[in-house]
Amino acid sequence: MRRSLELKSKTKEEAINKALQQLNVKLEDLEVEIIENPTKGFLGFIGSKDGTYKFTVIERETDIAKKFIENILKNANITAKVNVTQENNLIKVNIEGNDAASLIGRRGETLDSIQFLTGLALNKVNKDSHMRVLVDIENYRSKREESLVRYASKVAREVAKTKKTKKLDCMNPYERRIVHSALQNDKYVITYSEGTDPYRRLVIEYKR
Template identity: 75%
Template sequence: MAKILNLRSKTKEEAVKKAIEELKVSENDIEIKEIEAPSKGFLGIIGSKEGLYEITVIERETDVAKKFIEDMLRNSKVDAQVKVEQVDNLIKVNIIGDEAACLIGRRGDTLDSIQFLTGLALNKINKDSHTRVLVDIENYREKREESLVRYANKMAREVARTKRTKKLDYMNPYERRIIHSALQNDRYVITYSEGTDPYRRLVIEYKR
């Protein structure tokens, strides 16, 4: 929930300065709305009244993602750093630290859960947002992708040689997309998915 502060001040500029000092934020992180205009009164002295300003701290999606994961690490007693960057409508979160490896899980299932929950946290502050979040730990996803591409090519060669259909182990949508992409232009095989998540698997079939 956005933090809101009501301040009385002689001017808008003075209200901004007070908010920055009290909230420990930069001017770019706040929005200000005039609730009551200040009054100079008679001769600028008698009956003068300060204005009332509503200060709202802007909740940036990158900050929300970072704080959510830092709180999760703290509660899990995992010593790690969190780096966040946004590229277009994708927020990339990388968790760095030797202890963080315990949060990857079997074939990244725990990592996927962390990513899902982080996405829910972002959705709470902006339900209409089209921003996606990608959470990684020590570049696990890049290494996993390289491993999956090698595996996909190996299975494709086997299918091309034997002309027998190969059903791979159950995979999440992210992993299936990697293999689909790796083999989409293959001369000898086609790929498709069958089943229902979480028991949905990718099939590699010889081109007839």
């Protein structure tokens, strides 16, 4: 539920300052609605009436993502720091903390589930959102990417040498894209995927 506050004040500026203090937000995060304008009255003060203003906190998608994940951490009794940044239409969430590693799961399966649920939370608030979410814990994804690239190169060299097709273990779409990208310019092998998620796997084949 969006936080809101209704105030009466002699001027709009005065009401805004009160709202900023009470809601503890910045001006750019505040939506202002004038319910009733103030009246000066006779001689500027007799019969004057304060204006009524409604202030609503604008919930940005980065804030929603951060709060959602902080709630997951709280329910899991995990103390960790959540850093959120935005690059164009991508929201990056990095979770830092020794205990947070327990949320990665086997081959990042739990982490992927958290990322998926965070995306659903954003869409629930804003159905027209075009934002994508990337959730990481202790830079797991970059380490996993380096590991996948090394593994893909090793298997590619094996396929080039033996000319025998190799099928890798099941991977999620993110990991398959990493391998495809790593081998897309290889002179000796081609890559493609087969099967259906979550059992879809990547195939490395000798380029004939």
